[in-house]
Amino acid sequence: MLQRLYDWVDERLDITPIWRDVADHEVPEHVNPAHHFSAFVYCFGGLTFFIIVIQFLSGMFLTMYYVPDIVNAYESVKYLQGEVAFGMIVRGMHHWGASLVIVMVFLHTLRVFFTGAYKKPRELNWVVGVLMFFILMGLGFTGYLLPWDMKAYFATVVGLQMAESVPIIGTLIKTLLSGDPEIVGAQTLTRFFAIHVFFLPAALLGLMAVHFIMIRRQGIAGPL
Amino acid sequence: MQRGKGMKFVGDSRVPASGRKPNIPKDYSEYPGKTEAFFPNFLLKEWLVGAVFLVGYLCLTAAHPSPLERLADPTDSGYIPLPDWYFLFLYQLLKYEFVSGDYVVIGIVIIPALSFGALLLAPWLDRGPERRASRRPIASGMMLLAVLAVVYLTWEAVENHDWEAAAEQGEMLDDEAAELAEQVDTEHEGYQIYSDQGCIACHGDQLQGSGAAGPSLFDTQYDVDTIKNIAVEGIGEMPPGLFEGTDEELQILAEYIASGGGAQEGESGEDGASAEDAAGEETTEESDEE
Numbered sequence: 001m002l003q004r005l006y007d008w009v010d011e012r013l014d015i016t017p018i019w020r021d022v023a024d025h026e027v028p029e030h031v032n033p034a035h036h037f038s039a040f041v042y043c044f045g046g047l048t049f050f051i052i053v054i055q056f057l058s059g060m061f062l063t064m065y066y067v068p069d070i071v072n073a074y075e076s077v078k079y080l081q082g083e084v085a086f087g088m089i090v091r092g093m094h095h096w097g098a099s100l101v102i103v104m105v106f107l108h109t110l111r112v113f114f115t116g117a118y119k120k121p122r123e124l125n126w127v128v129g130v131l132m133f134f135i136l137m138g139l140g141f142t143g144y145l146l147p148w149d150m151k152a153y154f155a156t157v158v159g160l161q162m163a164e165s166v167p168i169i170g171t172l173i174k175t176l177l178s179g180d181p182e183i184v185g186a187q188t189l190t191r192f193f194a195i196h197v198f199f200l201p202a203a204l205l206g207l208m209a210v211h212f213i214m215i216r217r218q219g220i221a222g223p224l
Numbered sequence: 225m226q227r228g229k230g231m232k233f234v235g236d237s238r239v240p241a242s243g244r245k246p247n248i249p250k251d252y253s254e255y256p257g258k259t260e261a262f263f264p265n266f267l268l269k270e271w272l273v274g275a276v277f278l279v280g281y282l283c284l285t286a287a288h289p290s291p292l293e294r295l296a297d298p299t300d301s302g303y304i305p306l307p308d309w310y311f312l313f314l315y316q317l318l319k320y321e322f323v324s325g326d327y328v329v330i331g332i333v334i335i336p337a338l339s340f341g342a343l344l345l346a347p348w349l350d351r352g353p354e355r356r357a358s359r360r361p362i363a364s365g366m367m368l369l370a371v372l373a374v375v376y377l378t379w380e381a382v383e384n385h386d387w388e389a390a391a392e393q394g395e396m397l398d399d400e401a402a403e404l405a406e407q408v409d410t411e412h413e414g415y416q417i418y419s420d421q422g423c424i425a426c427h428g429d430q431l432q433g434s435g436a437a438g439p440s441l442f443d444t445q446y447d448v449d450t451i452k453n454i455a456v457e458g459i460g461e462m463p464p465g466l467f468e469g470t471d472e473e474l475q476i477l478a479e480y481i482a483s484g485g486g487a488q489e490g491e492s493g494e495d496g497a498s499a500e501d502a503a504g505e506e507t508t509e510e511s512d513e514e
Contacts, residue, residue, distance in 0.1 A: 006247075010244065010247070011234060011239075012234060012237070012239060013239060014239045014240070014244055014245075016244060016245045016246070016247045017245050019247065020245065020247065020249075020250075022262075022263065023249065023261065023262060023263035023264075024249060024250045024261055024262070024263070025261075025262045026250070026252060026255055026259045026260070026261065026262070027259065027260050027261070027262055027265075027266040028255075028256070028257065028259050029256070029257035029258040029259055030257070032258070032260065032266065032269075033269075033273075034269055035257075035258050043270075043273060046270060046273075046274075047273075047274075047277060050274055050277070054281075070296075074295045074296065077292060078292060081289070081290070081292060088285075088289055088290075089282070089285055089286070091290050092284075092285030092286070092288070092289055092290045093281070093282075093285050094290075095285075095290030095291075096281065096284050096285055096288070096290070097281075098308075099308070099309065099310070100281070102310045110367075110371070113346065113363075113367055114357040114364065114367070115355065115357075116354070116355030116356065116357065116360070117355070118346055118347045119347060119350075119351075119353070119355060120347070120351075120353075122347075123347035123348070126346060126347050127344060127345075127347070130340075130343055130344045131344075134340075137310065137311075140308055140310060140311075141307075141308075141311070144307070144308050147292055148295070148296050149292055149293040149294060149295060149296055149394065150293040150294055150295075150296055150297065150300070150303055150393070150394040151291075151293050151305070151306065151394055152293075152296060153296035153297075153298065154296075154303050154304075154305030154306075155305050155306060155307045155308065157305065158305045158307060158315070159307060159311070162314070162318065162332055165328045165329075165332050166329075166332055166333055167329055167333065184298070185298075221355075224355055224356050
């Protein structure tokens, strides 16, 4: 049955080359923890991806309840956490995932650095990776404000003050982020929401695609 | 693959009608070492690791519900802010003398730009062909130093933060605690005097006031001395000479009322702030409403 379905689609779209390309990429011995336990360091990238997928999914569920405005944001998070079935788990996964992903991406970066995997011909992939690291930090910063509780608000105030202390363009950055050169309020919350939910995830998805395509093209760096 | 004329396509599409690639896995015996296929061999193992990881992750989530403090209150300027932990290193860095204040440009632009710039451009800074970390000591050393610096700064920030005060200042009161905070301490000596001296008749058994007869005293803006005065001499529509006890009792009563009926300090952030704003006005919010 499944085979016939596959053939039906394959006849029309010739999907075998794509499918074989995905399925057949070889996993060399030196990155396979099943053969060398120390190769677990090669898992960090995959785990980063795994958590990012979880972040996308849990985040999508969070937006089913979350309301991005200063009157209701806090109440909606409180409701989600206290009343909604599994709300606590979903918010918990998103909250802890945000920390875990930083840990994992940090470890992944260190692995790539200390195995010298960023050297020719993989320079571009390193650059894309570092850009994604920045995006993840940005996601952490913007997401922190969204519950609109005390620590969220004041951490954001401090963050914006830091941005403001950048010479020349400081006020510009702050205004861009918070919607006003002075007030941290309703506009700030909606901007952070938009950045957290649309801008940065879109950028992250694009860069992840580029990251993976480059890996598939070049293959994983060889053994040391 | 067939080429040129005589090629057949599926309908009017560009998909060739015959000679399509057969769906069989590659042969890995020619590959070096124990290379294996991603699908299904390696993916299954990855899946196992992923499942174990997910279980640990879920346990973490169940054991530590994500925190939520009380509603943001921009007027509470006494709040000690703290960013999420992965920004602590930067937060801590900016506390040092030569990277903050007049020199903030060094802390906010130069140091981050240099370190993150170096990270971004690492492939061009470390161009040698050698990959082993031990054979390129400068690059590895710099990275180690950077990691140590980040760890140290984060550690310092955690050490310097007053976690107890932080936990208290943001505490979200559950319903019970919130109610307690609204309620006055009726066991208090002051409450005894309050009811004995008859204040209770006009200001209510919870200091909540009783409509026209007397305003709420729950968050009165007056200080102890003024309250002592009012109790003896009256104010506005409140007649003088109501208090008939000793000076000691007067003191206790006034302190009791000034402290909001011995109510627990809780959601005082908001109240305190609005009290400051309204200080000097004659009436409380409650009496305005009436």
